[in-house]
Amino acid sequence: MSTELLLKAEKKKFEAFFYGAESPLVIFKGPEFIIEMCNDKYRAIYPARELLGRTFLTAVPELKESPFPQILKGVYETGEHYISYEGLARIHNPNTNQLEERYFDTTFSRISFGDDEPFRIIATPREVTARVLTRKKLEATKLELEMERDLREIFISTLSHDLRTPMTVIKSAAQMLKRKANLPEMVKSLPDLIMSNVERADDMIRDLLDANRIKAGKGLPISIQFCRLDLIVQDGIAGLEKIHDKRFKFENKVDEINGYWDSKAILRLLENLANNAIKYGESQSDVTITLNATDEWVEISVHNFGHPIPEDEQKMLFNHYHRSKTAGRTAQTGWGIGLTLVKGIAEAHRGTVEVNSDAKNGTTFTVRMPRDARDEKCLQKSQLK
Numbered sequence: 001m002s003t004e005l006l007l008k009a010e011k012k013k014f015e016a017f018f019y020g021a022e023s024p025l026v027i028f029k030g031p032e033f034i035i036e037m038c039n040d041k042y043r044a045i046y047p048a049r050e051l052l053g054r055t056f057l058t059a060v061p062e063l064k065e066s067p068f069p070q071i072l073k074g075v076y077e078t079g080e081h082y083i084s085y086e087g088l089a090r091i092h093n094p095n096t097n098q099l100e101e102r103y104f105d106t107t108f109s110r111i112s113f114g115d116d117e118p119f120r121i122i123a124t125p126r127e128v129t130a131r132v133l134t135r136k137k138l139e140a141t142k143l144e145l146e147m148e149r150d151l152r153e154i155f156i157s158t159l160s161h162d163l164r165t166p167m168t169v170i171k172s173a174a175q176m177l178k179r180k181a182n183l184p185e186m187v188k189s190l191p192d193l194i195m196s197n198v199e200r201a202d203d204m205i206r207d208l209l210d211a212n213r214i215k216a217g218k219g220l221p222i223s224i225q226f227c228r229l230d231l232i233v234q235d236g237i238a239g240l241e242k243i244h245d246k247r248f249k250f251e252n253k254v255d256e257i258n259g260y261w262d263s264k265a266i267l268r269l270l271e272n273l274a275n276n277a278i279k280y281g282e283s284q285s286d287v288t289i290t291l292n293a294t295d296e297w298v299e300i301s302v303h304n305f306g307h308p309i310p311e312d313e314q315k316m317l318f319n320h321y322h323r324s325k326t327a328g329r330t331a332q333t334g335w336g337i338g339l340t341l342v343k344g345i346a347e348a349h350r351g352t353v354e355v356n357s358d359a360k361n362g363t364t365f366t367v368r369m370p371r372d373a374r375d376e377k378c379l380q381k382s383q384l385k
Contacts, residue, residue: 018037018039019039019040020039021039022041023124024038024039024042024044024124024125025037025038025041025123025124026039026042026122026123027120027122027123028056028072028120028122028123029118029120030118030120031073031118033056033069033072033076033121034053034054035051035052035053035054035055035056035059036052036120037052038051038052045091045125046059046060048094049094056068056072057069060091062090062091063091066087066089066090067084067087068087068089071084071108072123075108075110075121076110079110080110081108081110082107083105083106083108084104084105084106084108085105086103086104086105086128086132087104088101088103089102089103090102101129102129103127103128103129104126104128105125105126105128106124106125107123107124108121108122108123109122109123167198167201167205170194170198171195171198171199173194174190174194174195175191175195177190177191177194178191178192178195207337207338208337210341211337211340211341211344214340214341214343215340219344219347219348220341220344221348222265222345222349222373223262223264224260224261224262224373224374225260225262225263226258226259227259227261227263228256228257228258229257229258229261229266229291229298229300230252230254230255230257230291232261232266232267232270233250233266233270233300234250235267236267236270236274237250237274237289239271240271240274240275244278247278247287248274248287248288248289249286249289250288250290251288251289251290252291253292254291254293257291257298259298259370259372259373260371260372260373260374261349261369261373262348265345265348265349266300266349268341269341269346270300270302272338272341273300273302273342273367274287274302275338276302276338277302277303277304277363277365280304280306281304281305281306281362281363282304282305282306285304285305287302287303287304288301288302288304289302290302293371296371297369297371298370299366299367299369300366300369301364301365301366301367302364303362303363303364304363305362305363306362306363308357308358308359308362309357309363311357314355314357317355318340318342318343318353342365342367346367346368346369348373349369349370350373351367351369351370351373352367352368353366353367354366
């Protein structure tokens with residue numbers, strides 16, 4: 001077969017591939033970018049207009065300010081392959097007489113038809129408008145949700161701060177009333193009642209504020225000093241027994257445990273875990289609080305018997321405002337922030353908290369912290385184990 005016949009055969013093959021392709025294809029000729037060939041898929045992008053034999057910007061003048069003319073020029077001059085991702089093309093729609101924003105992933109490649117022929121550029125645009133618009137909508141929704149979250153957090157912080165002002169006045173008034181002499185017996189008990197309830201409300205506001213800080217990713221501020229963990233826990237149990245009677249069993253496996261922690265924060269952590277154990281545990285069973293320690297680490301465990309927490313819920317327990325289904329089935333009320341605070345306090349001490357729960361062994365929350373919460377290396381060691 002002669003060379004001429006071979007070339008004609010190859011040309012027919014190329015044309016069959018080109019015009020039968022499922023993707024839009026176009027070939028631009030020379031530095032003027034004359035549209036030499038285009039298939040029906042490409043024509044569908046620009047309906048009701050003449051394309052063949054016209055320069056790119058003559059055929060599609062609305063794209064003059066788009067990046068595509070410069071991309072064509074660069075590929076023609078350098079020969080370097082180029083891919084335009086999600087390129088914006090404002091294309092005239094003859095039905096609406098409006099410019100429509102459409103997005104394309106387009107590949108541009110320079111090809112040579114011989115020494116005596118100008119270069120061609122073959123372009124394969126693939127429309128991705130639906131993908132881009134969906135993503136933009138999701139991004140807008142995400143931004144809206146983030147703004148709503150920020151406004152909600154500002155509202156909670158502002159409200160909580162403003163509530164503390166009148167409560168401080170009430171507490172001061174109760175203290176002044178208590179110092180008054182010759183009060184009737186009936187009135188003498190009221191200041192203590194007022195102050196205890198004000199302090200309880202203040203604790204609730206503090207919990208809400210701190211949970212809000214944790215949710216915002218700010219962490220809890222703590223004041224670390226040298227102290228004895230066993231004494232902190234003993235004091236905490238003594239305070240809890242004033243409310244819940246003798247419901248607590250204390251096991252200290254090491255006796256004196258010294259280290260660097262925030263004693264008030266540890267006390268708060270213990271109270272949250274112990275109150276939860278009383279709330280959701282069996283009413284006739286003791287709550288066991290156990291201390292253990294090594295040279296580098298300390299552990300506080302709080303155990304109770306009762307309805308086990310399902311395994312699929314255990315990972316969600318420490319989330320903001322989350323209450324397990326087990327808790328929801330009880331008559332106990334709560335905000336679902338106690339365990340969020342426990343986790344926040346543990347992490348502020350460079351520690352961790354975990355839960356184990358089943359019907360046979362009951363439920364145990366274990367907080368593990370370094371003896372010296374000031375040491376940043378402790379967190380790295382914890383993650384390696």
